[in-house]
Amino acid sequence: MSQVSTKPASGMRDFLPAEAARRRRVFALIEEVYQSYGFEPLETPTMERLDTLLGKYGDEGDQLLFKVMKRAQKLERALNRESPGETDLADLGLRYDLTVPLARIVAQYQNDLPRYFKRYQIAPVWRADRPQKGRYREFVQCDVDVVGSTSMTVEAEVASALSEVLDRLGFGEYRIHLNHRRLLSAMLEASGIAEAKWSGVLITIDKLDKVGRNEVIRELQEERGVGREAVDRLLSLLGAQPTLAEENQGTLDRLREAVGHLEDGQVALKELTEVLRFADGGPAGPRLIVDPYLARGLAYYTGPIFEIRSDEFSGSIGGGGRYDELVGMFTKQSLPACGFSLGIERILMLMEEAGKFTDEPAPADVLVTLWDPDFTPNSLALARELRAAGLRVDLYPDGGDKMGKQFGYADERGLPFVAILAPRELEDGVVAVKNLKTGDQEKVPRGEVGRWIVERLPGRS
RNA sequence: GUGGGCGUAGCUCAGUCGGUUAGAGCGCAGGUUUGUGGUACCUGAGGUCGCGGGUUCAAUUCCCGUCGCCCACCCCA
DSSP states (O other): OOOOOOOOOTTTOOOOHHHHHHHHHHHHHHHHHHHTTOOOOOOOEEEEEEHHHSSSOOHHHHHOOOOEEEEEEHHHHHHSSSOOOOOHHHHEEEEEEEEHHHHHHHHOOOGGGSSSSEEEEEEEEOOOOBBTTTTTSEEEEEEEEEEOOOHHHHHHEEEHHHHHHHHHHTTTOOOOEEEEHHHHHHHHHHHHOOOGGHHHHHHHHTHHHHOHHHHHHHHHHHTTTOOHHHHHHHHHHHOOOOOOOGGHHHHHHHHHHHHSHHHHHHHHHHHHHHHHHHHTTTTTTTGGGEEHHHHHHHHTTSSSSEEEEEETEEEEEEEEEEEEGGGGTSSOOEEEEEEEEEEEEHHHHHHTTOOOOOOOOOSSSEEEEEEEEEEEEHHHHHHHHHHHHHOOOOOOOOOSSSSSHHHHHHHHTSSSSSEOHHHHHHHHHEEEEEEETTEEEEEEGGGGGHHHHHHHHOOOO
């Protein structure tokens, strides 16, 4: 293989037609649901200025940014520096998520946007991670966000929208874990842990259901440098990890006793209670689980945080939360915001594994055969007539090929019908139509053939 | 960035305790069937065994390096 590899770049994928069509159907459904909640589309560039992206996601995130090299003289100048680093040589980066670009948009176009800006965006993002099961370097996120309100109705609506998507996809098994950044702050403060250690501690706590209580205790002490007493205090405040929506009230009561006397705790508990109350009765209601162990790594969250989890996958399949300070990083006029991202790649993967994609629609309704090269105008005319009747029509391109080959092609593509127009049929003013599913073949008058097929298409009534 | 596994036909993989023409299934092409697919049977094409170096009379096989893929960790969707 001295030739150039034909594989896609590491962590990136090609989608052949059947899979591409499947993805589009799922995206269309998501779009439909998002629109039904009043969200509007937004499109932003795949690349952003590096400064826009840096410092928004935490150190880990900065590392995972795909950076784009400077060009021409700028690059030469950068190369001539002492010992140029990545950020000296690059001035652009591929977007890492859709939230930071949204914040930039809001900061830039405040005057042109409605008072409450509800946008959705379904688009690829890039992360220079090492690929793994369900993890890619290029993947599509499906975001909904509301900018401009601090009301918990936003959290409730956003959670409902994504629940509705998952329910309509038939993705049965999932939970939405719910926590609050300020609740975590209150607990860390009450445990007497230094603020500098908080982010590390949160990451460890978040792993409880994966690695178990003892490992969490060990990691907190040995890797996060938290004293034994503080660890004990923290874990007793957190209590047992809830796994059912029915436990929510009990969890909230318990947390109120633990940190209700602190301002952060009080605000967080009030807001969480509201989210549950507002979501009650909607699709998200039975899925929400108050989980004091939920942390989430992205640095910009300030209020309620969510994460969708499934027993079928170890990572998260969606996440989000409130980020009231992010817009303020781009402009003096700060604006509150809250939103959510669906990890559609992982959802598609799990649905695929569960065998949810059967009965894929055929790429066309009918193949028009080509008797021989001289007959091409006749077949082209028939194809036009069938298209005018509303059919998706494929014309066999090479007239020299045997009927068997033409039928084999139609079968291979899964087309339900083949329309044959040869000298015999032309003379009789008919078209021979074969149903490839049943094997039946009939002669249909030329003028009726379009409607005849339309009425017999699979899945139509 | 760390650890483990794997690179042999278009695809999924077998095989070689170092030895002469490297195999299977699927797919592809042709035929049995000069107006008809999906089943069956027959025939055929297709491989510098990832790349580079080393050991050896001899390397696809052993050793080293390198690149790529997969899985796990970290972190995340």
